[in-house]
Amino acid sequence: MRKLRIGVVGLGGIAQKAYLPVLSQAKAWTLSGGFSPNQPRAxxxxxxxxxxxFAQLDALANACxxxxxxxxxxxxxAVVSQLLNAGVHVYVDKPLAANLELAEQLLxxxxxxxxxxxxxxxxxxxPLYRQLKQSLSAPSSIRxxxxxxxxIGPQTVGFTLLDDYLHVVDTALWLANGQAKLIDGQIDCNEQQQLVYAEHQFACGQTRVTTAMHRRAGTQREVVQAVDMGAWYQVSEMxxxxxxxxxxxxxxxxxxxQTTLAQRGFEGAISHFIDCVSNQTAPETSGEQAILAQRFIARLLTAQ
Structure with missing residues (x-):
């Protein structure tokens, strides 16, 4: 049986730090090629x-x-459209597209x-976020x-919400495991319309979900807290x-x-996608799950 042929488009920081170290350890697949417009660097x-x-994206697609x-x-x-039309399965960094309309077109x-x-x-x-999700039975709050x-900056508030805050919204709502409704929130910007602080509250059934991000908090801390029936949980830095x-x-x-890439979910995400392609099963973060958080970010930007 022929091994799955895997390609990589975009060979910048995230690819080098989080993906290539895993993909290059080919087991049930073959790393068939890479493409980037910056050919000397690639x-x-x-x-x-x-x-x-590869010098051309279509040539890479034909080999994968x-x-x-x-x-x-x-x-x-543009990249994902070309790959899908070439008959290739695609894993793409969040967000799916630069705006919600284009994301829906790709789906x-x-x-x-x-x-x-x-x-x-x-x-x-x-792993610890998945363990937390499995441990929760009837959470009253998740933060x-x-x-x-x-x-802070140099990008605008819209860029930062879609590039970074999106992770917070997606993870928190996924942990709550329910239909989410935006209740309240605030977005604080400076005079250059750069994000300083964002905080929002959602209702997922009986669970109140709070997301927060400060861009100059003096810390890189990432913490999830959950209050469940008879239990309190906290996961710090994954x-x-x-x-x-x-x-x-x-x-x-x-x-x-356990490696840092495993702790932060990169190894799991890569393996999940490859397993789904191999077994022809739907990925967890496809379809509506792929743009659930982006829908909320679009609403937050509209309300600005």
Whole structure:
């Protein structure tokens, strides 16, 4: 049986830090090639990982069954459209497209072409977040904070909400596991219309969900807290677990063998997509799940 042929489009920071270290350890697949408009740079990266460098996107598509897309958000619609039309399954970094209308068009195209289109919300595959989701029975509240030490600007509020705050909204609503309704919130910007602070409250059935991000909080901290029936949970940095029940606080040790890419969900997301392509099953972050958080971000921007 022929191994699955995997390609990579976009060979910048995220590809080099989070994806190529995993994809290059080919097991049930073959890393068949990469493509980037910056050919000299692309050639160096491809050579370092010992896989072919393609000069054209269509040539890469012809040599692959599935492609991971890590190009700029602005290029997602054109790149993903070309790959889907070429008959290739696609995994693409969040957000799916630069705006909601284009994202919906890509979902429709994938359905028409009968191809898988998965958005890379890696936090949904972080082991401790998955453990938390499985542990919750009837949560009253879930709060997720993802702050930055000093990252106000230079991009506008719209870019930051879609590029970074999107992760917070998607993860928190996924943990709540219900139909979400936006209740209230605030977005604070400076005079240059750059995001300083965002906080929003959602209702998911009986669960109140709060998301928050400060761009100059003096910390890079990411924390999720959940209050459940008879239990309190906290997950910090996707690697530290605390749980309190009956007045007794317990912690789980961080597995010494677990890599940072595994802790942050990248290994899980990659494996999930490849398994779905191999077994012809729908990815968890496809269809409506691929744009659920983006729908809310679009509403927040409209209300600005």
């Amino acid at each position: 050639q160096v990266i491809c050579d370092s990982y010992r896989f072919p460098c 069954d599935a492609v991971f897309v890590h190009s700029s958000t602005e290029s997602h619609f 429709e195209l994938a359905e028409r072409r009968g191809k898988m289109l998965m958005v890379g919300f890696n936090r949904r595959f972080a 997720m904070d993802k702050h930055r030490s000093d990252s 690697r530290q677990w605390q749980q309190e029940q009956g007045g007794s606080l317990s912690e789980l040790p961080v597995p010494g063998w």
